Amino acid sequence: MSTDTTIVIDELEIPASMDEPGAADFAEMVEVRNAIETQIMGTDVLNYSARELLPVYLVQEDEPNRLFVARVDGRIVGRAILAWQTEEGASASWVSVEVLPQYRRRGIGTVLLDHLTTLALASGRPTLQAEAIHTRPATGERVDSPTGFGWVSADDPGVRFLLRHGYRLEQVARISALPLPVDPAVLAAQRATAQAAAGDDYRIVGWTGTTPPERVDDLVTLKTHMSADIPSAGLEITDERWDAARLARWDGQLAGSGRERLTVAAEHVPTGRLAGHNELYLPADRSRPVVQEDTLVLSEHRGHRLGMLLKVANLQRLAELSPSSTLVTTFNAEENRHMLDVNEAVGFTPIGYEGCWQLTP
Template sequence: MTPTFTVEELVVPQTIDSPDAADFVETIELRNLVEALAYGTHELEMTAVETLPFWLDPENSPRRLFGVRIDGRLVGRGFYETNVGKEGSDAVAWGAVEVLPDFRGRGIGTAIAEFIERVARDEGRDRLLVYVASPDGPGERLDAATGFGSVPRDNGEVRFLLGRGYRLEQIERASRLPLPLDDGELRAAFAGASAASGADYSVHYWTGATPERWLDDLALLYTRMSTDAPSAGLEEPEDVWTATRVSADDERQAASPRTSLTAAVEHVPTGRLVGFTVLSLPSDTARSVGQYDTLVLREHRGHRLGMLLKVANLAALHQHHPGYPSVITFNAEENRHMLQVNEDLGFVPIGYEGAWRKRLS
């Protein structure tokens, strides 16, 4: 007999030590299992205490968390995220649905998806965006609308999304860089990128919170991440950052056991930052480092600044934080320039995810 279940909204705690944090912790454990099965590796796992800061920005990116239990066990989860107060942000929302493999095919994913879509429609959202990993498989392929990359059409998650009216807009590639790197190769790569960029550009580094002198510049770079990075037909709205928001985000991240390493490049004639990249280090050196945002402003591209930034930060990781097994990064498949930088550094693909869009109106 098919068990009955309901979709319930779960509490997002203020701290992991809160009495109401158990549900949140369980959802992160579920997410880690589903992700590991999709990518064939546990290197993408995050702990609940590492993840929580991303959920605690209600003024800019409010998130809601949902779950389904069967016999007291959490077997499916979903989340719903929006942006606040940005031009065009009232039209779009982001969502996700994850169900444990043994409980798929029972309508749990459908119930969570319908719940999230109903929330979006009730708020007047025009479109819902989701990012879903697709393991490789045999048979016919479904091409992304960009013309770069594809997913197996017969995969369960692909059939599910197509059946619900989603369109595959973009493919994101997950890539892995084995560590440690060779000292000589790092020095040579940095020297080559420095020579190509020229004297007009200078690299700066910091660990943890953003230095006050760079708050305004980093706010601009974060804002431009939402407009300059490839986003295919997703029509993602501009996400405006301010110096105040950067500082507040730094304070939230300080509660996490992870350490961030930032390399940024200054355009010396103007004294402004024009590119940056961030590595996120777990406290356990047996786990992988996350390569987070990387951006060079459009008007400063063509000077090998992407290579300069990545090599600079990898060299800082190699020198000051040795012992990690790898670095994991994600890039849009049509972002050929950044993928070439990664491949030149030794990154190899480990999996792919689709970026999907559904029109709700």
């Protein structure tokens, strides 16, 4: 499929490994991704290596996706991703379109988005959702989130693009960063206070890498609740379905990626079951930022400061296992005030914002 004699858009084949000859195109696509997000953020803290990202695209059974690229004279200048859920009744498709700044305003983004839209509508998942990082200048017109928390700039190119194509802003997520190291005395004091609030009914357990067999059932429960419990504003969300097989495939994403996962969990001592967990992903290059992913406390165990206990405990483990790490990044919905309070108390500060958009038929 082509837009003119010099711009060609085609589907990118995902290599089985970065050691295959065809992996060069995937690596080039990742370089384009990193360049675009660095330009928007003004920092490269959200960059990943191709080896780190490849497992995300390979696990098609649970999180299927298709990847398209736009080329000019053979060079990749933009990319587009179509992703969807496999759960029965899921009606939404996720779309993502990114074009290098110097190639914008040439219709490339529109052609990519139109192609994804056609595929999504034909699939029977007609609700389109998009997540995009936006610049946020201090002045200018705002587009407010309907949740009442957060805003994006009406002057941001991505905002203008999505509004022009009929998308509605549903939610704003804050991108936060925590410089490391955190004062060990501060972490110790916060952990002692949180543990006192939790009492003897809860204790911290932890592991590195894949899930221990004795924790699989509880992790399945936590992962299932994660999609259902996080704030989703007006987005059409279908709860994810997890079982032991899916958890094993998720664990398998670590293999070959070069990343290491640190997990801490709060065990409810009377029952021996896990009440919540926190995850940190360490890159192979320990000078690069650590990524904080899931933090969840099951609803029946909330009110005991377990969120703070989990975050602080994992930061302490991180300091022990990777003292050279310099930064932790994380995303949270702006209306998730409780978790933002915990983050801010630890020392996280905002470094960027992501808009969550939706187009309904």
